[in-house]
Amino acid sequence: MSRDDWQPLYNSSRWRNGRRLHLANEPLCRMCKAQGYTTLATVVDHITPHKGDLSLFWDRGNWQSLCKDHHDATKAREERGGIIVGCDANGVPLDPGHHWREPTGGGD
Secondary structure, three states: HHHHHHHHHHOOOHHHHHHHHHHHHEOOHHHHHHHHOOOEOOOOEEEEOOHHHHHHHHOOOHHHEOOOHHHHHHHHHHHHOOOOOOOOOOOOEEOOHHHHHHHOOOOO
């Protein structure tokens, strides 16, 4: 399915209603929250990119609330490179594969 086939779904009443309900139930950006910030979400993002797969598109368990900045920059970068960008409120990288999170292997 090409982008031209599924892009109109974002203009459907089903999507608009689902988006409105999702943002009402999860009004804060998940990525901001993970970093210790409180930011109102404005975008309903597909956690796993649907790429035209209608079951993923409509799966509400695959939706997350994000602010526009995280959706347009951070999430897009993750999808291109597979790296989760940012740190939590304690400075720990969010990406579980980040080298700072790996055990040092040393003992005493």
